[in-house]
Amino acid sequence: MTSWNISRHPEWDQLLLAGITVREIAELCHRGPATIHYHLRRREHYEPGFRAKHEAAVATRNNHRPSSTWRRQANELAAFHAEHTRLPRSTGDRAERSLHHWHPG
Template sequence: MMFTAGLTAREIADRCKQNIATVHLHLRNREKYDPDFFAKHVAALEARGPQRITTKWRRRVKEAQDFYKAHGCLPGRAGDPADYSLAEWIAEQRRLLERNELPRAKIVLLESLPDWSINAQTQEREAQWRNKLALLVDFVVSEQRMPRYRTYATEEEHVLGVWLHNQHQRRTENRLELWKLEALNKAISGWRRCT
């Protein structure tokens, strides 16, 4: 019944905790009684589509879960080849999610991995942005003025002035993310008036 529902022999073996050779033997015997047995399987397998949950895919999720249990984090690209391979697999799942190409069933199974859907590079860029905002607030508090990017007194002021100018440009071009706009408005109420 599982085979005609589209499950592969490997998936059946894994689910039933049987040797794959035993499953193949059973399937060959079953074909003797139902000549359309393999045709039904092929049709059901094709209906599952290219993004179906395969045994190999489930195994990768299990590897990621085991890695997280052992290390308290997801694998990074630095390290041994197995860790790198697993990190790349997780990154591919993340890319599929961002393109809305990851089936809901896979998303549900991946939710057992904390922060799997968060892009580490995006997190790092956002942390750097928050750090610049904190430096800007410190500058405004200590100097009682906004940093300048043209007639600056120090290199620190120049860096902050350029950063603030870029935020202005992104805002006027509607490219500044809403959370960043809100954070700037909350941190420094008059930042829009200064260029």
């Protein structure tokens, strides 16, 4: 078994210490948030204080940054617009109606 003195995912460690949230890392790495949370727990076990450093870095970020859900919906709206060259309508299918009710315009 690999020693945890050397991180299995040093890129995740760097992102965590830069204040990137677990959900954002999961989206970037195409992994489930539970996997990133597990890694964070293991890092804390082998490097006490790691979680506190992560939480401090997250706290210093702008509180008005878009949420993961907002970014996902914005990407879906952009993809819809690129495909249909129009904004979603309230009379479309379920996904289109959802985007219609979400989009700000």
